[in-house]
Amino acid sequence: MQGRVLNAQGLRSSGRIPRQATAFCLRAPARCRQPARRCAATAVAAQTVQDTVRQFTPFSSASGLSAPGNVTKLTDDGLFQGQTVFSKFTWPAVLGGDEVYIWGSFNDWTKGVKLHKLTRDNDAVVILPLKPGTYEFKFVVDKVWTPAPHEPTVTNCEGHLNNYRVIAPTVTFSLRAPKAESVFVLGDWDNWQYSLMLKKDASGSFSAKAHLPPGQYSYVYVVDGNVVTDPGLPLHSSEEYGDVHRIWSFEPQLFRVFYCTGWEETVLQYRRVVRGQPLSRDWQRLSMVNAPSRGNSLGVWKMATIVPTDPEETLEFVMTNGGAGAALKEDRPGVGPHYTAPFPGSFKLVKGMLRPFLRGAESRIMLVSDIDGTMIGDMSSPDAFSSSERFTDYWENSASLAGSLLVYNTGRSLGQFVDLMKKCDGKVAIPDVVVTAVGTKVWHLDETCGRCAASGLKWIEDTNWTLSLDTHWNLDVVRRLARQLVSQYSDDSLLCILDDGSEHRHRMALTADTKVLDTVVARLMEGCKRERLEVRIITSGNGSHRYVDCVPTAAGKEKALQYVRQQFGIPEHLCVAAGDSGNDILMLEGDHPSIVVGNAQPELLQWLVKQDQSGKVIYTDAAYADGILEGLARHSLY
Template sequence: MVSLRLVCSAAGPPRADNPVPNQAPKNQTIRPRPQATANPQPLRRSTAAPQPSVELAYSTGWSGASLHGSIAGQEWQTLGLKPVVSGAGAWHHLNLPVPAQGNPPTPLLEFVMTNGASGWDKPTEGGHYTIAAPGRYCLQHGRVESVAHSRRLLLVTDLDDTLVGDDEATAAFRDWWLARAMPAGARLVYNTGRALGLFEDLLCAKRGLLPEPDLLLSAVGTRVYERGAEGAWRAAPGHAPRLDAGWDLEAVRDAAYAALAAVGRDAMHFRPPAEQNEHKVTCGVHVGALARVAQDVRERLARHGVQLRLVASGVGDWRFLDLVPMAAGKRQAMDFAAETLGFRHEDIVAAGDSGNDVDMLEGAPAAIVVANAQPDLLEWVERSRSPGVIRTRGSRAWGILEGLERLGCGFQPPTL
């Protein structure tokens, strides 16, 4: 089974350059993944009733924080909170399973906060913090407040010309994220065509402006990264094995080389090694040869029983052609991110500006298309007429903020 999506979008910063000719294939060793015959397994969405819990977002200047408290009158215990990557070091999080209700007059949860040394955080009026029922809460400035009225939000957004491209807008988004989204327990995911190195370059260039994401989805959904405890980005566990079903890297590369031999180097070339990985083979193909190359690759791999997705993108005479597993793609990576971060599918809001975001936007229950969107994406909006798609008047990050406001996420955008 082969899927081909032709995506006509600008091939700019995410790839660092355009897929121009005269870039000879470079030798590299990529360990082939074993071919699997099973179909890719969809992500499982549980229908069981969730266990009652207290979700606590905590704002503090401490580098580490713990909750010291009693659940429903039981023995006091100390539980560590997890830092929230997108919280810029100021936010920590705890998801604590609890009984459905307390045993009056005993509160469901009675607690104080500590940094594990001599630091203690208690209510300004004295005593202990208390929570009476399961739900979502925020603790900051010495007060516990329910945030159950706030939309549960997993924001999955493209980067170039969506969240970045206007520094003033990106800074406004950062401020909103820390002041409004963090207290409500939101999480931030970047879904980008940039490889990890190019993303890190962007993060360095926009230091102080661009929040770090809780997960990074990279390379057409073939790579998912999380921030490790030591501070470096590392592969998120559990993602790569999902891509192996029906995938044979050696056969895919052989098919691409055969197509190159058929059309010649004036019409096709392999992209640099930094754009290749164990689950992605990327070529530059002249638009006049694109259909022939796609058909050639499709037929050769069908004979080997290899399942893959072909994603063509770019404008002008040259296009990118990504050969990836059927289980890869921006949409599939977005679903993996929701599962990994503990969000429901209906909590997802996606944002993008170009045709190669269509896969992601189609799969999201709510999608933001910013005003500077490219014509191919706007054509999709007109064709789909989905009630979940919001077209904004604001461009780039201003558009994201406008879309979030229209979805009830509580930000009032500036007058446009």
């Protein structure tokens, strides 16, 4: 570790910038980012980045593309003038794309902001200084408009599906350095890739606010090109960067209001009040957006988010349909002129009653569930959908309002799944993603018109996942090996082919009698090894016969789960898997929380009894989807 000394500013200095760091001066979006000055010992040369904001030209008539009409304006009540919060926007490399821009309400959708691939992981990144508030935005990837799966989405009042983010300061950096010309802060929130410029005030102190995900971060200051630490703050040892400071970032305190209505447009008219005094004379208007839910019999869930200006702020509001004169409709309480949210938090307005809604203020989760025997009961039973209906009611009126994601992970093909959804007739929750054919296909819900309007019958294949399975896989060879095995048994009831890859080119599906199951699996595996193929053989089912699926090692329910989880940016501890049978074991034994429903099959129970009792895997008393709800509650994720 290199020692530090006090410099002329009275700050501890190492005299160098960490080798991996590239420090940029982040100015107003219309100007280019210039490299910060650094000492001669800096190993990484400064890079000049072109203008980050420019008019995006591919939307000319010749390109065949047009802007999607996203004209939602930023609502600004003037209370955050002069305040800026640095916020990072990322298009992960795993999503593909060469040229990436971001458009949004932060500049009234007038210009695209280019993202740059300057990180070691090749993610496209831009950091924007924005006023606190709520913003809608969308990415343009290789001239195609697309929302990012790892960012929450909403449908605005114009019917457009956009990403949605609330910008509020979660950390503040401050350093007194009266003689300094420039001060930046550099940290591990982006692997020490970018520095944020601090603004100097009249007293000689530099400060900046940033919006960071919850967690603890290490950081240092860069003063006139030299890395320094603040002698007034405690130091912590970093193996890679020596002495650093640490800071915690927490979820910001916000006003979130959810309202279920049949109005096509809903406007929240509000005013802020601090210690009994309104902060403005006029009431403000905020168009509410459609929450990511299909709603209920009362209508569609709308949502609005407001960043408070003071910890003691209260919010007074009424709901209107945005009309005027005789067309105006209002929702006011039975007693009093307006509703009042007494402090920042999450609230539901239902039938004239304002209720606390804790789930709306918590992080979104991702539930990955098997379908048959887990989400849905015995199809031959008259109450096959009773538990799934209770789950759907919970999901659409609670979890999905917080942006939580539902994924079905099934052995069914997409066609079989769509047929099932038709039979269910709304009794089963529509997922955001379907993983089919034992983890060999990933499909995203077609949300062109928003989730609330999606039928669940149209799906978009994730071709990146499909292409990733080609390595060390040869369908023709696997097909030949399977046919050779089948030819050795004269009785089709002992072994037969269900799918020879015609429907799914990364799966060979057979059914085998338990009498020959072990022999079939061993010979199939031996043949694949002999052909230098890397395959995974998955057996499932019960009774006298078993399903035998031969897939690439990169496939499978758990592999697909992790792929989708990373796409959506869900932390491992907020991803929950639920299943009932042996072919769910790989998915259930991952590092994430898991649920084994009360009606689990014997082979899964045999696995379960061998697991430790740490609480990572929960065996529920309730069966089917009721068991999922019980498991979520016991994992404290309900």
